[in-house]
Amino acid sequence: MLRYTLMRLGIFAGCLVVVWGLVYSGIAPRGLGASNGLWVVLLALLVSAPISFVVLRKERDRASVQVARRVDRMKANIEANRSQEDGADETRVQGQVS
Structure with missing residues (x-):
């Protein structure tokens, strides 16, 4: 970029x-x-x-691929964090029920 x-x-x-x-x-x-x-x-x-x-058409295409990779990586990190939070919430709820 x-x-x-x-x-x-x-x-x-x-x-x-x-x-x-x-x-x-x-x-x-x-x-x-x-x-x-x-x-x-x-x-x-x-x-x-x-x-x-x-x-700069080729360079612009190369930069857009890099940006798309970063966005995909950020989405994956957000989803991983969300699933970790959901797992922690489920563990906490099960601990309160027992």
């Missing part, structure tokens, strides 16, 4: 540099007034999203 995040940030940083260069060279339009920095960041986000979607 960390690898995917770092790759995503790398793509965004590369797009940010390219968009910044395009805006300050006059090829891409500038923002209005003092909003130029925000314009560059938003434009870089807009450009990096589809690139990341296509380029």
Whole structure:
């Protein structure tokens, strides 16, 4: 998951540099007034999203498998804890009945 995040940030940083260069060279339009920095960041986000979607598909699938494994493991641990509690409750109830 960390690898995917770092790759995503790398793509965004590369797009940010390219968009910044395009805006300050006059090829891409500038923002209005003092909003130029925000314009560059938003434009870089807009450009990096589809690139990341296509380029990082395999890495995203790998990360989702890891997350699914963690969720399954947590569910199994919760179920094991629940069954232990049920067993302890049954033992306590049987001790009170006797």
